[in-house]
Amino acid sequence: MTKHLLSAGDLSREQAIEILDIAEGMSNVNDREIKKLPTLRGKTVVNLFFEDSTRTRISFEVAEKRLSADVINFSAKGSSVSKGESLKDTAQTLEAIGADAVVIRHSASGAANVLAHSNWIQGSIINAGDGTHEHPTQALLDAFTMRKRIHGAQSPGKALDGVKVAIVGDILHSRVARSNQLLLSTLGAEVHFVAPPTLLPQNASGFKAALHYNLDEMLATEKPDVVMMLRLQAERMNASYFPTEREYARIWGFNAGRLGALKDSAIVMHPGPMNRGLEIDAVTADSPRSTVLEQVTNGVSIRMAVLYSLLSGERSADV
Amino acid sequence: MSARTVLSSDDIDRAVTRIAHEILEANTALQKSGAKNLVLLGIPTRGVLLAERIAKVIARAEPDVKPEDLLGRLDITMYRDDLASNPTRPVTQTLIPSQGIDDKVVVLVDDVLFSGRTIRAALDALNDFGRPRAVKLAVLVDRGHRELPIRADFVGKNLPTSREERINVQLNETDDQNAVVIE
Amino acid sequence: MSKQILLKNAQLASGEVTDILVAGDRIVEVATAITAPSETEVLDCTGLVALPGFVDLHTHLREPGFEQSETVLTGTQAAAMGGYTAVHAMANTMPVADTAGVVEQIAGLGIEAGYADVYPIGAVTVGLEGKQMAELGAMANSKAKVRVFSDDGKCVHDPVLMRRALEYVKAFGGVIAQHAQDPRLTEGAQMNEGKVSAELGLTGWPSVAEESIIARDVLLAEHVDSRVHICHLSTRGSVEIVKWAKARGIRVTAEVTPHHLILDDELVRSYDAVYKVNPPLRTQDDVLALREALIDGTIDIIGTDHAPHPIEAKDCEWNAAAFGMLGLETAASIAQLVLIESGKSDWNRLVEVLATKPAQIAGDAENGQPIAVGSIANITVIDPKANRTVVAESASRSINNPYVGMQLPGRVIHTIYRGYQTVKNGELASRGRGRND
Numbered sequence A: 001m002t003k004h005l006l007s008a009g010d011l012s013r014e015q016a017i018e019i020l021d022i023a024e025g026m027s028n029v030n031d032r033e034i035k036k037l038p039t040l041r042g043k044t045v046v047n048l049f050f051e052d053s054t055r056t057r058i059s060f061e062v063a064e065k066r067l068s069a070d071v072i073n074f075s076a077k078g079s080s081v082s083k084g085e086s087l088k089d090t091a092q093t094l095e096a097i098g099a100d101a102v103v104i105r106h107s108a109s110g111a112a113n114v115l116a117h118s119n120w121i122q123g124s125i126i127n128a129g130d131g132t133h134e135h136p137t138q139a140l141l142d143a144f145t146m147r148k149r150i151h152g153a154q155s156p157g158k159a160l161d162g163v164k165v166a167i168v169g170d171i172l173h174s175r176v177a178r179s180n181q182l183l184l185s186t187l188g189a190e191v192h193f194v195a196p197p198t199l200l201p202q203n204a205s206g207f208k209a210a211l212h213y214n215l216d217e218m219l220a221t222e223k224p225d226v227v228m229m230l231r232l233q234a235e236r237m238n239a240s241y242f243p244t245e246r247e248y249a250r251i252w253g254f255n256a257g258r259l260g261a262l263k264d265s266a267i268v269m270h271p272g273p274m275n276r277g278l279e280i281d282a283v284t285a286d287s288p289r290s291t292v293l294e295q296v297t298n299g300v301s302i303r304m305a306v307l308y309s310l311l312s313g314e315r316s317a318d319v
Numbered sequence B: 001m002s003a004r005t006v007l008s009s010d011d012i013d014r015a016v017t018r019i020a021h022e023i024l025e026a027n028t029a030l031q032k033s034g035a036k037n038l039v040l041l042g043i044p045t046r047g048v049l050l051a052e053r054i055a056k057v058i059a060r061a062e063p064d065v066k067p068e069d070l071l072g073r074l075d076i077t078m079y080r081d082d083l084a085s086n087p088t089r090p091v092t093q094t095l096i097p098s099q100g101i102d103d104k105v106v107v108l109v110d111d112v113l114f115s116g117r118t119i120r121a122a123l124d125a126l127n128d129f130g131r132p133r134a135v136k137l138a139v140l141v142d143r144g145h146r147e148l149p150i151r152a153d154f155v156g157k158n159l160p161t162s163r164e165e166r167i168n169v170q171l172n173e174t175d176d177q178n179a180v181v182i183e
Numbered sequence C: 001m002s003k004q005i006l007l008k009n010a011q012l013a014s015g016e017v018t019d020i021l022v023a024g025d026r027i028v029e030v031a032t033a034i035t036a037p038s039e040t041e042v043l044d045c046t047g048l049v050a051l052p053g054f055v056d057l058h059t060h061l062r063e064p065g066f067e068q069s070e071t072v073l074t075g076t077q078a079a080a081m082g083g084y085t086a087v088h089a090m091a092n093t094m095p096v097a098d099t100a101g102v103v104e105q106i107a108g109l110g111i112e113a114g115y116a117d118v119y120p121i122g123a124v125t126v127g128l129e130g131k132q133m134a135e136l137g138a139m140a141n142s143k144a145k146v147r148v149f150s151d152d153g154k155c156v157h158d159p160v161l162m163r164r165a166l167e168y169v170k171a172f173g174g175v176i177a178q179h180a181q182d183p184r185l186t187e188g189a190q191m192n193e194g195k196v197s198a199e200l201g202l203t204g205w206p207s208v209a210e211e212s213i214i215a216r217d218v219l220l221a222e223h224v225d226s227r228v229h230i231c232h233l234s235t236r237g238s239v240e241i242v243k244w245a246k247a248r249g250i251r252v253t254a255e256v257t258p259h260h261l262i263l264d265d266e267l268v269r270s271y272d273a274v275y276k277v278n279p280p281l282r283t284q285d286d287v288l289a290l291r292e293a294l295i296d297g298t299i300d301i302i303g304t305d306h307a308p309h310p311i312e313a314k315d316c317e318w319n320a321a322a323f324g325m326l327g328l329e330t331a332a333s334i335a336q337l338v339l340i341e342s343g344k345s346d347w348n349r350l351v352e353v354l355a356t357k358p359a360q361i362a363g364d365a366e367n368g369q370p371i372a373v374g375s376i377a378n379i380t381v382i383d384p385k386a387n388r389t390v391v392a393e394s395a396s397r398s399i400n401n402p403y404v405g406m407q408l409p410g411r412v413i414h415t416i417y418r419g420y421q422t423v424k425n426g427e428l429a430s431r432g433r434g435r436n437d
């Protein structure tokens, strides 16, 4: 296993499947009465959050505690981009404390890479979302959720070969979309991005995904197994990416009508928190096709698996 | 290095049968009934296979017992104390028989008993699943060199070895023969 | 008074091998086999190339205001090490060089330092704010005799203001050097917009933000019959627009930085902020277009855009980092790489882009003079065969050097600035010209 998890693209197919398989084992732990393992006893894990994200932080924190790590929450809100050196100062402080792993969430793309490749800190770095770049543990939990829905108890050892995944919404600013296209293609899935042209990168030739503007047409022609709706951030609403929220919801939102157009086995995913009535309607969000809550549950298992993988074993080359 | 077979296929069968009967005897003494309240937990990988074999012998001796009622498996990966120095191990599933382990006599089954650290981890793991009435240990081979105060209750064969030697247990469910080999 | 210097067996840009005798601040003899008069320092230049001292039209000396990054002294020392005898100091200091007082102060600091001529560039608008024209006439008439005006770092984006500035500087033969960047199209921009920015999730900086301003400004220059200089072209499209404008007879000159000639946006994948620069590193295709344009004359000069920053401005996450990189000490090597090592051009062209043409654009008759009897003795001697690995140590006060570890051809051996040797055998003179301390 590698020392850090910075990008979903760092993982080979074998490594990705191994993490998903370990997460299966972890999910069993999460089902039992004593949900705790002694695995990371004596290890210190720091949750370094420069950006607010209660959900992601709680998910990591539960994962760390279930593995018996000592957990330090370091919330450095408001000290990110405005004060240039704060990342370095903070990192050196954490190094002095003796952190074995740092889970970092930051509003600047590449912040986790900078931390990993600086000599400020020696521990493992886990990217918990960097700007509009990547969110690899989200991609892993999404892949885990898909695999479980598709293969059920037969999941261990399996990849996602031939699975068609449509990711819909603000691709341009989405770290979830970036990490997912990398991981899903590694696992053999076929990725389709659907977005208004203003919310796709001007040059998306580096993406391992097919591009579409028209959601209904894509649903009809591609018949996806998985539809993943992305959250539309509030700050996009008034920046002329699209005329009105109403128009966006009508053309690119998921609703009961589009749910009916899916094949019976298809699932609808969302990384949360949802803007109900905007990118997803209540009927879809609450339907049995929706995996929103499973994704939350699986997030803990995946993060346990990642922590275990990075902090155990012989380390291969730094990625 | 030359390999030397120390237990043949027949030797292994005999050892398994003997262990099964010893377990029944001991349980009768304890619970006044052969397979009642008995749980066999194999430690992956080969401990699981041995536990299955033992369960079959017990089922033959006690016709009202089905092997699956006794059998479980206990993955101890996450309880090891050598996390950073060994390769990442895949985590396998832990299965506890439907009767649970509370107030049961649990027999841990492994292929080789060496330092005792695996069994220490297994005892920790067991703790998180319930409170057995007693825990016993069955191993096919005890090769000595204990690093912890742990001892097996049921032993197929005691094999004095040097620390450098490797004991290789092969079972035909996963290997191409049944044998115990010293390398 | 500096003593006489005799350069033996130096090769000129033309290929001719000759001796050059310097006395006072002039070249007094150029001939083969000159016998050294007494009191003469003789420099054996066998195998070395002697060129007119280089002129940088685009340097950030940072003084006054940002002395933790660079001063006029350290900046001109780095210039001397790079073979320069004149630098034009950009106006984005603190206070901004937008008044006669500030430009005279900077010019004075240059004379005091004594490592190169320092020509302050005046701001086009007050405080670089793009709202009100600065006192261009007062700066032109000051002791600093400013002829080049620029809001560099910012674009003069108001078309009316740009038109007026282009018109106004005609009164004293000035030129506006435009930093072409549409501000709205580059809000929050972090790197070239393209394949790499999409993958890295960094806000894109589209080529069109540069090209649209250049297109507008060459048309404005044509309309008011003035001169415009375009700083740091970085895209193929910019080259095409300048080529079109020149063919049309518009008086436009164009500049390229050393880094845009050899670095591209793939380097940003490291998220190492040493590669963060304005305009951003572009694609390999743009790099190739810029090299061609430098060779064929569409681009007139190399300007370093030497932009020192303190460590903390670069040792951080990409978004928080400052734009800019060092350039004075590596520019000649990069010019040699692109023009000479490529086999596509020659030393005469290198002299044009590094010395003659930048002096001409700035209306500076004292620099860029040929190596000939009577010329001011500004001479750079290069070992063209040297192959060096760039190190972080520098005469500059800063270390934001993107070339560290790279192999580059050529090395500056001697720099003679107005008859005074500022660099000797690759070592910086311990004090500047005219200083006795």
Ligand SMILES: [Zn+2]
Residues within 6 Å of the ligand: C152, C153, C154, C179, C231, C232, C278, C279
């Ligand atoms: Zn500029």
